[in-house]
Amino acid sequence: MTDMMTFHYNISPDDFTRAGEASSDVKSKLKKMGVTPEAVRKVAIAMYEGEINMVIHAKGGEITVNITPDLIEMILADVGPGIPDIGLAMQAGYSTAPDAVRSLGFGAGMGLPNMKKYSDDMEIDTVIGKGTTIRMVVNI
Ligand SMILES: Nc1ncnc2c1ncn2[C@@H]1O[C@H](COP(=O)(O)OP(=O)(O)OP(=O)(O)O)[C@@H](O)[C@H]1O
Ligand SMILES: [Mg+2]
Numbered sequence: 001m002t003d004m005m006t007f008h009y010n011i012s013p014d015d016f017t018r019a020g021e022a023s024s025d026v027k028s029k030l031k032k033m034g035v036t037p038e039a040v041r042k043v044a045i046a047m048y049e050g051e052i053n054m055v056i057h058a059k060g061g062e063i064t065v066n067i068t069p070d071l072i073e074m075i076l077a078d079v080g081p082g083i084p085d086i087g088l089a090m091q092a093g094y095s096t097a098p099d100a101v102r103s104l105g106f107g108a109g110m111g112l113p114n115m116k117k118y119s120d121d122m123e124i125d126t127v128i129g130k131g132t133t134i135r136m137v138v139n140i
Helices: 021-033 037-056 111-118
Strands: 005-011 061-067 071-078 121-127 131-139
Touching: 005 021, 005 037, 021 037, 021 061, 037 061, 037 071, 037 111, 037 131, 111 131
Parallel strands: none
Antiparallel strands: 005 061, 061 071, 071 131, 121 131
16 A cells, blocks of 8 residues: 555635635646546546535535545545435435525536446445545546
């Protein structure tokens, strides 16, 4: 595991001007490292959606990205309200985004389905009132 690189990002709550910065930083780092375009694209989409969800639905949090020669692991940990029904939240089109957020173009209910689609492995660990941790892996 000497080949592992780790990056940390703090995600501030309700800051739409900065939302997406962490995922775009990871995207450019992976490109510079010469990671395949397909893996870069999968990470960029999956991490962006998770990052935006932390801003919209939670109170921000922390993202850790581990990069090895074989895979990219993203751990998104927030201190938000938790997800009461993961099965429902995973359904395409399901969203609890308020009107103010929808008017900014979010709230199609496609974030979690796309995180699942573009990652090779995804686990959601959520506790009501405490927060949500999502682990996604993209194989290189
Ligand atoms: N980190 C989170 N904490 C609490 N609830 C969440 C979190 N992420 C998602 N959810 C819940 O799951 C629902 C579905 O999430 P999803 O990302 O699929 O859609 P959305 O964020 O509402 O819209 P879109 O991602 O298309 O802009 C959200 O509306 C919200 O209720
Ligand atoms: Mg979303």
